Amino acid sequence: MIYLKEISLQTRRDILRMIHNAKSGHPGGSLGSTEYFIALFYKIMSFQTKKIEGKEEDMFFLSNGHISAVLYSVLARKGYFSIDELTKFRTINSRLQGHPSVYEKLPGIHVASGSLGQGMSVALGAAQAKTIYNDSYLSYSYHGDGEINEGQNWEAILYAGAKKVDNYIATIDYNHQQIDGNTDKVMHLGNIKMKFESFGWQVLEETKGNCINSVIKILQKAKKKAKKGKPICIILHTEMGHGVDFMNGSYQWHGKSPNDEELKKALHQLPETIGDYDK
């Protein structure tokens, strides 16, 4: 597991360097979700072909597309494309759009996301296709907590529970922050666990969403509970901006790029491990 911790450190460096280079992007959620992405792509999901159809392999759907930086870093480091391409993040003529897109044919992306609330429906559809084709692999999706303000999620949550879509694992990034502030203030989410349960879901909760071992364990547990008649939701408590002391827990870093000095300060806290991508 020490190795995965090193990758997490490197991923956080990638995220900050990419956003700093583009002078735009969303560091807060990306840093807070790093352990989930590392766990999912290194330990949980099975994928070989890396094709858009995702047949005979697990599939992942990022619904809150603004945390694209973490996804791109992990995809690159898992060999979907060259890590040098990370320098193109949010620049013109690039496959690494501000929000993920399939238009430029970036491997690893199945659908565009960014306009919030659409990913769960798409991931559900992909799960249903797997059922039709007797494909035993799973569909995974990731969502911001603020994102579940969007009504389409609740259509999807109702559908998945009512129709018992059980080859699907959704994770909510519960960092309690959205653009305008604390989720309790902007739009109180109430008891998310009970809400999902009342819609017929199996809900798992992990309070240590930035501990790689805990995230791996909860995902493994979720995987074991799959195909037992219920869709699965993981409520993953994370810290926005985790890993950088001046970003920790603050919604101020939802969508702000660090300046030169801030980058230097942040990278100092995150030593290079498996190697930076070249500028």
Add this chain to the structure above:
Amino acid sequence: MINDSYKKELKETRAGFGEALLELGRNNERIVALCADLTGSLCMKRFSEEFTERFFQVGIAESNMIGMAAGLAIGGCIPFTGTFANFSSSRVYDQIRQSIAYSEKNVKICASHAGISLGEDGATHQILEDIGMIKMLPGMTVINTCDFSQTYKATLAISKSEVPTYLRFGRPSVPNFTKNHDFKIGKGIVLTEGNDVSIIATGHLVWESLKAYKTLVEEGITCDIINIHTIKPLDEELILQSIEKTGCVVTAEEHNYLGGLGESIARILVNHLPKPQEFVAVNDTFGESGKQIELIKKYKIDKTSIVKKVKRVIKRKKVEL
């Protein structure tokens, strides 16, 4: 030329969709269908009963339906979604834009009860803006069929096209006059030939144009009547050929004149062949409750309006000569 015998065979446009979908289901295992609590209205009941594992009842939740269709398409299925045109377009515009058009998903959005001819339900259920909305999305094919047979053939054709498609059709029973016409996406159909004016029509206005033809012939006016069922991509070659010959055009559609077929044709004329054009379309307003026949008269999208616009455009052509 179309003869009067077709008038006797009135058939529901939407039923053509239901029949073709069933046939597709039987012949192609990739075909799946989703419906938002309107299986009867969309004629999808038989498909839902015969292919229980390939039919998805999503309830009254159109956004989720569009998203799920995108996901099913990713997995290799060819999803057909079914609900009223209003709920297939304006209600789910962002879902179509991001999850289908921008994401290039092979989803067939099948939109019934389009235009004002849904009648009594009124403006909340009628839609006169959908062609404009959907044609503006890059990569979308937009088709508006005119009768049972054309809807049937279009449904079969779009299953093979592998591109995101919006198939728009109406509810009322209309003469089934395209039985013997080939259907090819993007290819217009010449129904009558003449020299004085081109009438280019789509959807239910095709039959109204044919009705106008009789009156016009009696007054010594001959016309090309062209059925453009595919609004995007548009059969520019056929349209330009006809207008080059006749020197003027009337476009006819059950849609707002803003954003519809008429505007697409105006754009080609401005670029290639500036000639007088008149629009038979709804004049930038919402619909209302009423019988179909009353509504198309009030909103000036009937045979009488076509005849009037034809005369006006011919007059303009002479002045501008």
